[in-house]
Amino acid sequence: MLNLVLFGPPGAGKGTQSAFLVDRYQLVHLSTGDLFRYNIKNETELGVLAKSYMDKGQLVPDSVTISMLEDAVNKNPEAQGFIFDGFPRTNPQAAALDAFLSSQSTSITSMVALEVPEAELRLRLAERAKTSGRPDDADPLVIQNRIDVYNNETAPVKAFYEAKGKYKGINGVGSIEEITERLVAIIDTL
Numbered sequence: 001m002l003n004l005v006l007f008g009p010p011g012a013g014k015g016t017q018s019a020f021l022v023d024r025y026q027l028v029h030l031s032t033g034d035l036f037r038y039n040i041k042n043e044t045e046l047g048v049l050a051k052s053y054m055d056k057g058q059l060v061p062d063s064v065t066i067s068m069l070e071d072a073v074n075k076n077p078e079a080q081g082f083i084f085d086g087f088p089r090t091n092p093q094a095a096a097l098d099a100f101l102s103s104q105s106t107s108i109t110s111m112v113a114l115e116v117p118e119a120e121l122r123l124r125l126a127e128r129a130k131t132s133g134r135p136d137d138a139d140p141l142v143i144q145n146r147i148d149v150y151n152n153e154t155a156p157v158k159a160f161y162e163a164k165g166k167y168k169g170i171n172g173v174g175s176i177e178e179i180t181e182r183l184v185a186i187i188d189t190l
């Protein structure tokens with residue numbers, strides 16, 4: 001199996017690049033942000049809970065997020081591999097994912113990270129707000145909170161995979177096509 005964690009700050013382009021990678025490598029795309037938004041749209045109990053955190057730019061609690069992710073993996077028993085997008089976002093999530101995948105006799109092949117400077121992220125999120133309809137893109141204070149949460153809680157996940165020799169960073173600034181090429185060049189060596 002090819003199991004990739006696509007990593008990067010809010011606005012790095014994970015969703016955009018996932019769409020190409022899914023096609024090219026025949027992977028199942030699991031985005032925790034998308035799963036939460038699906039639940040919000042359908043007004044599930046999980047959606048109501050998630051919304052109360054997401055609207056403030058905070059993380060949804062690990063226990064909730066981890067069990068939602070494990071359910072999503074279990075619903076795809078035929079998958080040839082997964083792209084995890086927006087997960088893991090904390091070190092406890094990374095440890096839980098490791099334990100879960102090893103219970104399924106598989107593992108993360110690599111973490112592939114889109115590295116983008118903060119000033120560029122702010123510009124992209126402000127631009128995305130015009131079309132995304134996402135409340136968490138519309139408010140500069142919420143964007144700032146998401147960037148702070150990323151720096152404090154999510155950025156340390158890099159070290160988790162680095163310690164296993166599984167971290168691959170690429171420059172996430174450039175055209176969509178250029179960034180796809182950089183990702184493919186790395187993934188083809190895995």
Ligand code: ADP
Pocket residue numbers: 009010011032033034036053054055057058059060061062065085086087088089090093136146
């Ligand atoms: P982005 O990376 O552009 O901020 P996402 O769609 O990945 O957007 O996530 C949107 C929001 O959903 C996050 O700000 C957070 O509130 C919640 N969320 C997504 N993934 C996770 C996760 N793994 N753990 C906790 N909360 C999450």
